Amino acid sequence: MRKSYTAVPIDKPHPVSGELKYWVPYLRVRPANDHTILRRPIMAIVDSGSPYCLFRADIAKEIGIRDITTGKAFDIAGFKKGMTETGYFHKILLYIESDWKINVTAGFTPNLSVPALLGRYGFFDQFLVTFDHSGSPPAIEVSKIDRPS
Numbered sequence: 001m002r003k004s005y006t007a008v009p010i011d012k013p014h015p016v017s018g019e020l021k022y023w024v025p026y027l028r029v030r031p032a033n034d035h036t037i038l039r040r041p042i043m044a045i046v047d048s049g050s051p052y053c054l055f056r057a058d059i060a061k062e063i064g065i066r067d068i069t070t071g072k073a074f075d076i077a078g079f080k081k082g083m084t085e086t087g088y089f090h091k092i093l094l095y096i097e098s099d100w101k102i103n104v105t106a107g108f109t110p111n112l113s114v115p116a117l118l119g120r121y122g123f124f125d126q127f128l129v130t131f132d133h134s135g136s137p138p139a140i141e142v143s144k145i146d147r148p149s
Contacts, residue, residue: 001099003027005138006043025131025140029116031055031106032093036064042115046129046140050119052076053094054087057110065090068108076107085109094122100144102126 005023014022028041038059054076060068071088078085087107094104104122118124130141 001097001143002139002141003097005140007137023138025138027118027140027142028097029118030095031059031063031116032095033060033063033065033090036062037093037095038063044116044118045114046123046142047117047119048124048129048131050117051121052087052089052117052119053104053106053122054112054117054119055106055108056112056115057108059115060090060108063092065108071108074107076109085111 003025006026007021008024009021011020013020025046026043027046029044030038030041032038042059057068065071068088068090071090073086073088075084076087077083087109089105089107091103091105093101094106095101102122106122123129126145128143128145132139132141
């Protein structure tokens with residue numbers, strides 16, 4: 001599957017491109033828990049810098065995880081030294097675009113600034129991902145890794 005990045009408006013000109021937008025590699029996903037699937041797709045950033053698949057805590061509630069703290073707790077660090085946030089990891093099912101359904105152990109945290117991140121453990125270990133910035137807009141190409149059972 002090949003998909004163009006999504007343009008996200010910004011208030012000031014981008015420091016590199018000068019544009020009043022920046023391009024983000026989003027995929028539409030619907031997380032599920034047991035028999036509860038998120039009704040509406042959410043936009044998840046394909047983030048090779050994130051070790052984990054992460055979701056905002058409110059999404060956990062929408063798929064029937066009433067108390068995220070029942071999951072396995074783990075401190076998540078960002079790019080700024082000393083700042084951490086506790087994520088609570090649960091096994092979920094993840095529907096990606098209209099193409100795939102995968103099992104993922106994903107973290108849920110209340111202060112994530114976006115609805116979801118697709119990271120190295122859970123997403124990149126199941127898909128071959130190519131970021132192509134040669135065109136305008138940039139594009140992402142994603143294909144499922146077929147592994148013998």
